[in-house]
Amino acid sequence: MARRLLLLLLPIILTSSATASKNKSSSLLPLPDGPDPCSGRRIHIRWLPARFNTHLLLYCATAFPLADPDSKSTPACASLANHGLGPRTHNGTRSWYRTDARLLEPFFHRRLLERACLVARPAQADAVFLPYYAALDALPYVLHPDLLNSSALHGLPLARYLARNQPRVLARRHGHDHFFLLAGTAWDYSQPHDAEPRMYGTTSLLRLPELANFTVLTLESRTWPWQEHAIPHPTSFHPSSLPRLRSWTARARRSRRTALMLYAGGVSRPSRPNIRGAILAECANRTSSKSNNVCIVVDCSAAACALNPVAYMRPMLRANFCLQPPGDSPSRRSTFDAIVAGCVPVFFEHAAARAHYGWHLPRGRYDQFSVTIPKDSVVMGDVRITDVLAAVPADEVARMRERLLEIAPRVVYRRHGSAADLRESTKDAVDLAVEGVLRRIRRRVSALEDGHPDAIYELEDDDGAH
Template sequence: MAARLLLLVVILCSAVIIASSTSQNKNKNNSLPLPVPDGPDPCAGRRIHIRRLPASFNTHLLLYCATAFPLADPDSKSVPACTSLANHGLGPRTHNGTRSWYRTDARLLEPFFHRRLLEHDCLAARPAQADAVFLPYYAALDALPYVLHPDLLNSSALHGLPLARFLARHQPRVLARRHGHDHFFLLAGTAWDYSQPHDADPRWYGTTSLLRLPELANFTVLTLESRAWPWQEHAIPHPTSFHPSSLPRLRSWIARARRSRRTALMLYAGGVSRPSRLNIRGAILAECANRTSAVCTVVDCSAAACGLNPVAYMRPMLNANFCLQPPGDSPSRRSTFDAIVAGCIPVFFEHAAARMHYGWHLPRGRYDQFSVTIPKESVVMGDVRIADVLAAVPEDKVARMRERVLEMAPRVVYRRHGSAADLREATKDAVDLAVEGVLRRIRRRVSALESGHPDAIYELQDDDDDSDGRT
């Protein structure tokens, strides 16, 4: 087992190194894409330098899968932990015949994002040439020992400090040039889990203080769920299991979702244990218990039954008109993005569930076109019945909302690395939009610094994508 694990990690690390070497050689041999004669420079404002970090900050962390993942998922019925490393973090295919569906573990979004960024068409070989600097730091994986090992619990405030010290002493001019405002990295988790105060006593189990480090305060951090106020964070979609590699495969799935027969009014996919106190999840379960399956379908995702098994929930989602998205331990849910991919209209119970987080991918001004919001207080404390509200939506409006949902789907999908040119040219996926958002934010910060108006750094007008949701 140890030999097989080592071989798997070596293969993955080698692939990342080869891809990185290829990308660097491309930039060395061809420099950056040359400006078109008498035309604009296609890479103006888009050049990214991928900082070379010691393996202890990325590829070596993949070794944690054998010991840390089982500790984190003691009741998991999913595939063996290290199998998730396949396909640069997308995980193994759900079955041999597919080229689009994978058993994706969200914790491995960091190596996958790294792999995708190596395909960016405007990579810069040197930091001085770049508009932004990407740190291929696998932060969520680096946090695992702190949150799972009892002997390290009281050291969780140290998470990320070795990286900060490395950046300060190794080529310090790169960091000092713009005081870190041009640096960014991905954190495959919710910001709340990495924002514990340094002086918390006792330490909060399962969390670290990474986002509280003053040395990283100016960096842009991409998270799966952001907090409402910190200006350096921005949320990107939870990864689903759908990763198309070509335009025909994307269009084929969208067509299937569009023509699917919706025999159930609404669906809830999640844990089914009744909460100890009255809340929106308990209210949903109570209502569904008194409804037929044609009105409310429940998919039991307890004990990680749905985590890496998209068949368990995608087929029911294809058969439902509305997918209920109640908040749980945190406001956002991966299920929201699974529902969008399935063409199932999301039903939110508070704005914090998605509207407050994903402005680069799901334009805030268009939520009413592709989702329904029912205040949770009216369900839990009032006499509002969710099924009654949804049944009252006219059929023609449901059809229009589903069409808007499917228009949003390519924006929240993470297409496969090495995908065909037709897909890359036809639509922007979750990585493309995240990179564009980061570059917009960094350009604004740098402009504010250079113009002598540093207070403008803290403005957030650029957090929403202004492309009107079109791909």
């Protein structure tokens, strides 16, 4: 099964970036005396041995079930279908897929091959993309007991390869023009090399000094490392045309919202008071009363929701507010599901989203499309979530929902090979991520060329326009 699906992926993923660049750049040749549309936007996709990308897809049959022992919704290797989007949720859809976030790396690679302004030679490029499937490469280190103490080696073979193979490419700008995607949170890949004992489920990839100057796109970044930037968790919605995108947003806009709020996540009670326990207690009290439309709880324990968007998207369409408490880390995929559903996110700390996704969500305008309630006040019992949300006027909720649906295309990963009308009408999560990387790299390279390398570490992030 794994090999058959891999064969479906290889023809596109292994397409020569030189061929792609020839086709794409030729369509954007500047007019005589006109501006160069590729100026500052040229990307070279560096060829890497298959052991760093496509061969890693063969792990799915053994590694995915080990990583998700309780998930029975989708056969492990089926997630490779549709270039990493996974199988369709049902035969009639062309927009909804059972997407495994760990396969964002091959999908992102696939999407980059569609971009204009690809170039065959790194010397012509403004940025160099490494098609390294880092999260998949980490699986043996984080899942195999015999390799636990070797997890500090994650990424070292890649670093050694780049140092030996065409070293001038890396040395030209000291790696400041290189970037890659890591389909996971930065916290899981930043364990100190000398940690003893080694922490299960983590590696030291982001601590490698050889990769220190690379820009790394992650699903959740830390607050201080300047080389990281977070991009949205992938949802299961991947439209292929503008009518399909508009059809869904119209459905979300007209959906009848009969419940005040919704929580989708694990339902096990914590051993000590925390925000999730407080939410579950409040929902239990409310749903046991006469007003049973106050709170919907979607039990996502044991990976029940991981590859089954029907389980949570339909309830989200019925709720006005979707609660986003932090879990193992501050951010949640559910935040982006809620945005797509037009369900107003309710945050309990700024680190849940505001601190991470500035290229895709307007940091200074969260109050226009979300609600924030300090988690300590909820846990201590000083504030009831239902009281706060019930006090928001209906017309204000409608305005927030409209703003959500306006920005939803920015956090959606549209399907590869999508129609021109969709590509030309809106920028999706991949477009904005690449634009952000190019802005960041241009600023770094400019500092280097101006003879001020120390300024690189003082550059503030550029969130772009919204």
